[in-house]
Amino acid sequence: MGFLDIDNTTKSYGAVEVLHNVDISVEEGEFLVLVGPSGCGKSTLLNMIAGLEDITSGEIRIKDKVMNGVHPSKRNIAMVFQSYALYPNMTVGQNITFGLEMHGTPKPEREKAMKNVAELLQIEQLLDRKPGALSGGQRQRVAMGRALVRNPDVFLFDEPLSNLDAKLRVDMRTEIKKLHQKLGTTIVYVTHDQIEAMTLSTRIAVMYGGYVQQLGTPQEIYDSPANIFVATFMGSPAMNVIPARVAMEGERPVAIVALHDGSTTSLPFSQDNMADWNGRDIMLGIRPETITDEDAADRNSANIAQMTNRIVVTEPAGSDTFVTMTLGGKDVIARMRSDADVRPGADFPFAVNMEKAVAFDPKTEMRIVP
Amino acid sequence: MSVASQDTAIRTGRVTRTLIYLVLLLFALFYMLPLYVMVVNSVKPLNEITGGGMMNLPQAFTLEPWAKAWSSAQIGVDPTGLQPYFWNSIKMVVPAVAISTVLGALNGYVLTKWRFKGDTILFGLMLFACFIPFQIVLIPMARMLGLIGLAGTTWGLVLVHVVYGIGFTTLYFRNYYAVFPTELVRAAQIDGAGFFQIFWRILLPSSGPIAVVSIIWQFTNIWNDFLFGASFAGADSQPMTVALNNLVQSSTGVKEYNVHFAGAILAALPTLLVYIVAGRYFVRGLMAGSVKG
Numbered sequence: 001m002g003f004l005d006i007d008n009t010t011k012s013y014g015a016v017e018v019l020h021n022v023d024i025s026v027e028e029g030e031f032l033v034l035v036g037p038s039g040c041g042k043s044t045l046l047n048m049i050a051g052l053e054d055i056t057s058g059e060i061r062i063k064d065k066v067m068n069g070v071h072p073s074k075r076n077i078a079m080v081f082q083s084y085a086l087y088p089n090m091t092v093g094q095n096i097t098f099g100l101e102m103h104g105t106p107k108p109e110r111e112k113a114m115k116n117v118a119e120l121l122q123i124e125q126l127l128d129r130k131p132g133a134l135s136g137g138q139r140q141r142v143a144m145g146r147a148l149v150r151n152p153d154v155f156l157f158d159e160p161l162s163n164l165d166a167k168l169r170v171d172m173r174t175e176i177k178k179l180h181q182k183l184g185t186t187i188v189y190v191t192h193d194q195i196e197a198m199t200l201s202t203r204i205a206v207m208y209g210g211y212v213q214q215l216g217t218p219q220e221i222y223d224s225p226a227n228i229f230v231a232t233f234m235g236s237p238a239m240n241v242i243p244a245r246v247a248m249e250g251e252r253p254v255a256i257v258a259l260h261d262g263s264t265t266s267l268p269f270s271q272d273n274m275a276d277w278n279g280r281d282i283m284l285g286i287r288p289e290t291i292t293d294e295d296a297a298d299r300n301s302a303n304i305a306q307m308t309n310r311i312v313v314t315e316p317a318g319s320d321t322f323v324t325m326t327l328g329g330k331d332v333i334a335r336m337r338s339d340a341d342v343r344p345g346a347d348f349p350f351a352v353n354m355e356k357a358v359a360f361d362p363k364t365e366m367r368i369v370p
Numbered sequence: 371m372s373v374a375s376q377d378t379a380i381r382t383g384r385v386t387r388t389l390i391y392l393v394l395l396l397f398a399l400f401y402m403l404p405l406y407v408m409v410v411n412s413v414k415p416l417n418e419i420t421g422g423g424m425m426n427l428p429q430a431f432t433l434e435p436w437a438k439a440w441s442s443a444q445i446g447v448d449p450t451g452l453q454p455y456f457w458n459s460i461k462m463v464v465p466a467v468a469i470s471t472v473l474g475a476l477n478g479y480v481l482t483k484w485r486f487k488g489d490t491i492l493f494g495l496m497l498f499a500c501f502i503p504f505q506i507v508l509i510p511m512a513r514m515l516g517l518i519g520l521a522g523t524t525w526g527l528v529l530v531h532v533v534y535g536i537g538f539t540t541l542y543f544r545n546y547y548a549v550f551p552t553e554l555v556r557a558a559q560i561d562g563a564g565f566f567q568i569f570w571r572i573l574l575p576s577s578g579p580i581a582v583v584s585i586i587w588q589f590t591n592i593w594n595d596f597l598f599g600a601s602f603a604g605a606d607s608q609p610m611t612v613a614l615n616n617l618v619q620s621s622t623g624v625k626e627y628n629v630h631f632a633g634a635i636l637a638a639l640p641t642l643l644v645y646i647v648a649g650r651y652f653v654r655g656l657m658a659g660s661v662k663g
Contacts, residue, residue, distance in 0.1 A: 052556050073562030085557035089575035098571075099561035146561075 474539020499537025522604030
């Protein structure tokens with residue numbers, strides 16, 4: 001039993017099922033991020049936890065109490081909305097204490113709670129202002145203050161950073177993480193931004209088409225994606241997924257991949273069970289940062305493969321240079337050091353860290369588990 | 371407005387500009403003329419009017435016609451002036467406007483934030499109220515008022531005007547609340563506010579502009595209504611418009627035009643006042659949400 005249990009939960013609108021048997025158990029103090037493209041059902045799931053949407057079947061429990069049919073205000077949750085949803089006619093202070101007032105907390109206690117939260121979020125000087133007179137970042141803080149003041153069991157965040165500009169977004173991201181570390185609260189956070197998901201979470205649920213595709217720690221999701229969708233959704237630039245054929249070189253299973261000119265190269269697998277796939281087609285997944293020049297290859301890796309391929313495009317990004325080549329008939333991106341000597345049209349010796357490579361079944365698109 | 375935007379793309383000459391303002395001024399004068407005639411003649415002794423020269427300024431200024439129209443002119447059988455009928459109108463208009471506006475706001479709130487199956491159809495049906503001509507409902511309404519015992523009373527008139535007004539007020543508030551962020555309602559729900567608390571504390575305080583629109587519209591329509599007042603009011607609940615008609619139409623004795631003018635202005639004054647006080651909100655309210663603020 002977790003702190004927050006989502007137990008075999010389904011959501012339908014009429015005959016259309018939009019969430020299929022979701023099973024997630026969140027421990028106390030965990031930071032769970034629901035991530036996925038628009039329409040994947042992540043916001044619907046969050047609204048169901050909040051009580052703003054009905055649960056069609058299954059159960060949602062907070063602290064072992066069944067929440068189906070319980071009014072949002074009685075679940076001891078707090079929610080931060082994408083648009084912040086600050087009451088425009090009330091001052092910041094009134095916004096923060098409105099929930100306490102509705103729950104019948106006496107005024108002196110409300111004032112005290114408001115002061116504490118304002119201090120924590122450094123918004124004391126804003127308490128008498130109306131939301132209309134605040135900047136985006138300030139509104140964001142007030143919205144969090146309104147959630148914090150009630151000291152809820154679970155915090156729900158619905159894409160809280162997507163209305164901020166890029167720089168502020170990064171700052172607030174750090175801010176939220178600090179807050180979580182300081183207060184140790186249980187958080188469920190919805191975003192479509194995979195970087196937010198990776199940086200903030202203790203666990204991620206990647207959702208697509210109403211299914212939880214994978215539930216795991218950021219590292220698990222990144223290194224061992226359950227299927228091609230998760231592999232390409234998480235990480236930027238996305239993981240390269242290349243058609244390849246498995247062959248044997250002595251005892252060693254290798255992936256045979258077509259180079260730009262139609263000739264092939266063989267990349268040896270680290271996973272022995274790939275021998276079972278001898279002679280069959282697979283999809284080979286390689287992260288951009290695992291394709292480098294030889295000098296930059298991971299020294300701790302026991303399996304660095306060499307291949308010479310032609311560079312199509314180079315994109316210097318300051319810290320790195322992204323190199324595009326053709327591999328297995330597809331555009332493949334490599335992430336090189338910025339000082340690597342790469343020129344478009346030249347043949348270049350690449351080093352591929354095959355320890356980090358993953359293989360997918362082309363029919364089911366599921367990862368072939370070693 | 372910035373200085374740059376006052377410049378026109380193609381240079382409009384000084385002459386053209388003067389011409390435009392001249393024409394506008396002319397039209398303004400033309401439309402002000404009736405008001406001028408009414409005001410000027412309401413402060414003249416009767417012999418100055420009957421002697422011709424309706425357009426002349428008064429030679430002997432007098433407020434007597436106003437006093438007479440207000441408190442002693444013959445209306446129907448009693449020489450009461452318009453005064454009691456003015457209060458009749460107030461007693462009818464204030465509750466009718468208040469009730470229809472509050473109900474319209476509640477309807478708008480439910481139709482946008484507590485949606486249910488068939489709500490659009492219901493809203494469509496309510497809109498019909500805006501298109502039904504008054505004459506059609508006269509007889510059924512009279513029968514209804516008789517059945518519920520409100521015939522010939524002020525409250526009967528209030529009921530009729532509320533029923534007729536709900537269509538408009540619902541339309542106004544529904545469209546206003548349709549663009550009101552639903553996330554605010556959800557946030558308030560999580561904060562523990564109930565149905566009416568959300569309405570009073572969150573929605574209504576933000577409804578100023580549209581409430582003004584609704585109040586002006588309802589006030590003007592109900593105050594100016596003649597047909598319902600003439601049809602359903604009893605002797606002691608007749609509104610101002612009916613009394614004014616009785617004053618002007620009375621066929622005994624001399625026609626006191628100056629008193630009639632004064633009475634007509636008195637009858638029009640409240641709506642004029644409402645519009646002057648709240649008029650700028652009217653345009654603002656009608657335009658609300660049409661452009662990004």
